[in-house]
Amino acid sequence: MSTLAIVGAGAGLGLAVARRFAREGFAVAIIARRPESVEDLVARLHGDGHRAAGFVADARHPDAVTTALDRAAAELGPVQVLQYSPAPAREFMKPVLETTVDDLVGPVQQSVYGPVAAARQVLPAMRAAGRGTLLFVNGASAVRPRDAVTGTSVAFAAESAYARLLHEVLAPHGIHVAQLIIPFGIGDGPPGHAPEALADVLWSLHTERDAFRTFAEPLDACGFAPTAAGVLDRRDTPSA
Numbered sequence: 478m479s480t481l482a483i484v485g486a487g488a489g490l491g492l493a494v495a496r497r498f499a500r501e502g503f504a505v506a507i508i509a510r511r512p513e514s515v516e517d518l519v520a521r522l523h524g525d526g527h528r529a530a531g532f533v534a535d536a537r538h539p540d541a542v543t544t545a546l547d548r549a550a551a552e553l554g555p556v557q558v559l560q561y562s563p564a565p566a567r568e569f570m571k572p573v574l575e576t577t578v579d580d581l582v583g584p585v586q587q588s589v590y591g592p593v594a595a596a597r598q599v600l601p602a603m604r605a606a607g608r609g610t611l612l613f614v615n616g617a618s619a620v621r622p623r624d625a626v627t628g629t630s631v632a633f634a635a636e637s638a639y640a641r642l643l644h645e646v647l648a649p650h651g652i653h654v655a656q657l658i659i660p661f662g663i664g665d666g667p668p669g670h671a672p673e674a675l676a677d678v679l680w681s682l683h684t685e686r687d688a689f690r691t692f693a694e695p696l697d698a699c700g701f702a703p704t705a706a707g708v709l710d711r712r713d714t715p716s717a
């Protein structure tokens with residue numbers, strides 16, 4: 478049985494992706510910080526008849542990520558698909574002129590150190606097997622920095638660069654690295670914004686193994702509009 482590991486899984490996108498891959502025969506490792514949430518997600522997956530296990534870890538701590546993924550592989554089998562998708566914290570989202578060095582520690586830990594630790598933990602087995610998928614999920618600030626969400630704008634950009642480099646060097650080795658940009662609030666409107674619809678997109682990124690970056694919806698369809706300064710700005714409720 479193949480294993481999907483989700484670093485940063487909750488009741489929204491995480492659970493939907495877990496169910497989507499589990500329906501295809503994957504065992505699922507749920508990794509997040511709150512034990513009660515992790516236990517709840519695993520119980521729901523078991524209730525659906527799926528194989529799943531939970532591991533408590535904070536993605537901001539590389540050693541915790543490494544340990545969780547190591548335990549997941551030992552319990553469920555080698556990770557064939559890794560999704561990195563911890564929800565950004567509110568405190569990551571400050572205007573640029575209010576953002577200090579200290580304010581960037583959390584975003585960089587979560588969106589740079591965490592992904593690097595996660596990728597480096599799963600890649601040896603993927604490379605030995607000659608197959609694997611790494612899925613990175615981000616909001617629009619990964620590609621369009623916005624003043625209101627400076628922490629994610631800076632750190633998602635770094636995560637994007639790292640993931641794109643992985644895409645380039647790993648493709649010849651049978652490992653597909655993809656990034657999904659979600660420029661809207663998940664579950665906030667049309668059917669395409671539902672976690673289940675996005676889970677279908679992530680499944681297709683794993684199976685179709687094509688481009689690095691996919692937009693869940695074009696940015697200009699999601700309220701991103703040019704400002705007088707020529708910068709893209711989003712004026713409605715922001716997602717990072």
Ligand SMILES: NC(=O)c1ccc[n+]([C@@H]2O[C@H](COP(=O)([O-])OP(=O)(O)OC[C@H]3O[C@@H](n4cnc5c(N)ncnc54)[C@H](OP(=O)(O)O)[C@@H]3O)[C@@H](O)[C@H]2O)c1
Pocket residue numbers: 484485486487488489490491492508509510511512514515534535536537561562563564565566587614615616617659660661662663672716717
């Ligand atoms: N929600 C949106 O509107 C939206 C919009 C655009 C993009 N996205 C992207 O979609 C993904 C999240 O989807 P979702 O919002 O539906 O989330 P979800 O899968 O329902 O939950 C994500 C989980 O991430 C976990 N998390 C947060 N910080 C963490 C950390 N430091 N270490 C480990 N786990 C952590 C939280 O669980 P614990 O508290 O238990 O750790 C949270 O429940 C992210 O990649 C995000 O960038 C979301």
